[in-house]
Amino acid sequence: MAAPPPPVAAAPAPGAPLDTTGYDSFLVALRAEARRSGISEPTVRAALGNIRPLPRVLELDRKQPEGVLSWEQYRDRIVSQKRIDDGRRAYAENRALLQQIESRYGVSARVIVAIWGMETNYGGNTGGFNVVEALATLAWEGRRAAFFRKELLAALRIIDEGNISADKMTGSWAGAMGHPQFMPTSFERLAVDFDGDGHRNIWESKADALASIGNYLARNGWQTGQGWAMEARPPGGFDIERVDTDTKRSMAEWSRLGWRQADGGPLPATGTEATLAVPTRSSGQVFLGLPNLRVIRRYNSPMNYGLAVGLLADRVA
Numbered sequence: 185m186a187a188p189p190p191p192v193a194a195a196p197a198p199g200a201p202l203d204t205t206g207y208d209s210f211l212v213a214l215r216a217e218a219r220r221s222g223i224s225e226p227t228v229r230a231a232l233g234n235i236r237p238l239p240r241v242l243e244l245d246r247k248q249p250e251g252v253l254s255w256e257q258y259r260d261r262i263v264s265q266k267r268i269d270d271g272r273r274a275y276a277e278n279r280a281l282l283q284q285i286e287s288r289y290g291v292s293a294r295v296i297v298a299i300w301g302m303e304t305n306y307g308g309n310t311g312g313f314n315v316v317e318a319l320a321t322l323a324w325e326g327r328r329a330a331f332f333r334k335e336l337l338a339a340l341r342i343i344d345e346g347n348i349s350a351d352k353m354t355g356s357w358a359g360a361m362g363h364p365q366f367m368p369t370s371f372e373r374l375a376v377d378f379d380g381d382g383h384r385n386i387w388e389s390k391a392d393a394l395a396s397i398g399n400y401l402a403r404n405g406w407q408t409g410q411g412w413a414m415e416a417r418p419p420g421g422f423d424i425e426r427v428d429t430d431t432k433r434s435m436a437e438w439s440r441l442g443w444r445q446a447d448g449g450p451l452p453a454t455g456t457e458a459t460l461a462v463p464t465r466s467s468g469q470v471f472l473g474l475p476n477l478r479v480i481r482r483y484n485s486p487m488n489y490g491l492a493v494g495l496l497a498d499r500v501a
Contacts (some may be wrong), residue, residue, distance in 0.1 A: 202239045205430040207294075210324045211235070214336075216376060216453040222342045224448060231343055231350040237321045241313065244357045250448065255463035255488055262302065263499065271297055271500035274306040281391055285378065289398035295476075296397045298497035303365040309388065310363060311356040315339055318407040319359045319368075335359050339366035347375075347383045347422045362386030363393035364400070374400045376429060405475065412480060413461055415446040424470065432457045438472060464488050466487035 211232060218228050252263070275282065275297050284291035297306075319336040322360055323329050339359070343350050355361035358475045359368065366375060375384040378395030386393040418424075419442025433441075435458060439451040451472075461473030464487055471477075473490060481490040 195311060198291055202237060202242070204237055207237055207324055210402055211320070214320065214323070214333075218337065218340050219337060221337060221341075223337075223344050227344040227350070230315045232320070234319055235314070236319045237324060238313070238317055238357075240274070241318045241321045241357045242325055245325070245327075251431065252465065255466040255469065255491075258488050259492060259495065263495045267301055267305070268310075268499045269463055271301045274300070275500055278390060278394070281394065285391075285395045285398045288378075288395070289402040290407075291398040291401045291406045294497040294501040295401070295412070295480065296394055297364065297500055298493045299397050299480075300363060300394060301496060301500075302484075302489070303360075304363050304491055307363045307390070307393070310365075311354055311360065312355050313355060314351070315353045315355045315359050315361055315368070316343075316350060320353070320355055322358070332359070335368045336346055338372050340386075342371055347385060348367065348387055352387060361375075365395045366400075370400070371396075374403060400483060401479055404479050406479050410456075410476055411474055412476045412497070413491065414451075414458070414472045416451070416470055416472045416493065417444040417446055417448060418470055419443060425467065425470065427460050427462050427470075429460050429462060432459050434458075435472070443472070461487060461491065463491055 191458040197235055201404055215228050215232050218232065219225070239260055275294065278297075281474070282296065285291070285296065286287060286293040310325060316336065316339055319332050322332040323336050336359075339353065339361075342348065353361065356365065360366065361371060361402055362385075366386060371386065372383070375386055375392065376395040376399050377384045377392060379389050379391040381389070382489055383389075384396070384501065416438070434455045435451045436453045436455065438458060439453060443451060445451060455472065461471040462470060463471075477490050477494065480493050482485070483493075
């Protein structure tokens with residue numbers, strides 16, 4: 185019979201030291217589970233030998249949002265002129281590589297660059313937490329133990345396969361890793377060895393990191409040569425609070441319903457299907473979302489994220 189799960193770690197009061205009661209027994213059980221699942225003893229020792237719970241990880245996990253930005257505030261902060269300029273520079277510096285990736289996967293290179301910019305500021309902020317230690321902290325803490333334990337075991341497999349050493353596997357407090365900020369299970373499914381060195385290294389190889397973003401989008405249904413959305417002007421009487429974002433209509437149908445391009449020009453009279461894409465907390469800006477917008481949102485689901493990626497990609501180009 186399997187051992188009972190460890191108790192959920194109590195949340196410390198603000199400023200109080202972290203109560204680590206039960207962590208050592210949690211680690212013993214975790215090491216045993218890793219060995220049973222096929223993780224080698226050297227990896228178990230290297231990755232799980234001397235780790236301790238990280239109070240900062242728990243603090244960030246429990247932190248409540250301090251405020252909610254409107255779409256316009258978020259858009260202007262995220263799609264800033266500095267991020268646009270940095271994106272153009274990153275695109276130019278990696279042009280040949282990006283063209284190879286676009287050719288291989290059929291995904292717009294400028295969208296890959298935009299996601300890179302959104303996730304880690306073009307590799308400038310990939311996170312400084314030891315991923316195994318952060319995931320172990322969250323798995324021990326217990327509120328989402330099953331999710332983080334699954335991610336932790338995936339992280340151990342990634343190390344065991346030789347993709348990265350335990351000490352170099354760094355990422356966010358929640359375990360998102362490398363330039364593309366893949367969770368370990370996403371890495372296992374979608375990371376690629378684009379530079380051909382035998383390792384999928386999204387931490388140190390731009391080729392692997394950017395191609396992995398391309399592969400992620402391609403595997404989720406990216407439509408080559410298609411756009412992502414079009415800003416649109418609604419007809420009179422449109423109520424942004426009661427919008428239907430599920431119904432698909434052709435551009436020609438949207439046009440017949442009175443929709444126009446944002447500048448007042450006619451929509452393209454095509455059969456291309458689109459749905460209404462309304463930013464969260466928007467004061468009026470509305471888009472007609474194409475299938476590729478849904479693909480971008482498979483990478484990170486909030487509507488505002490998907491729209492910002494598209495806008496940044498357009499401006500980088």
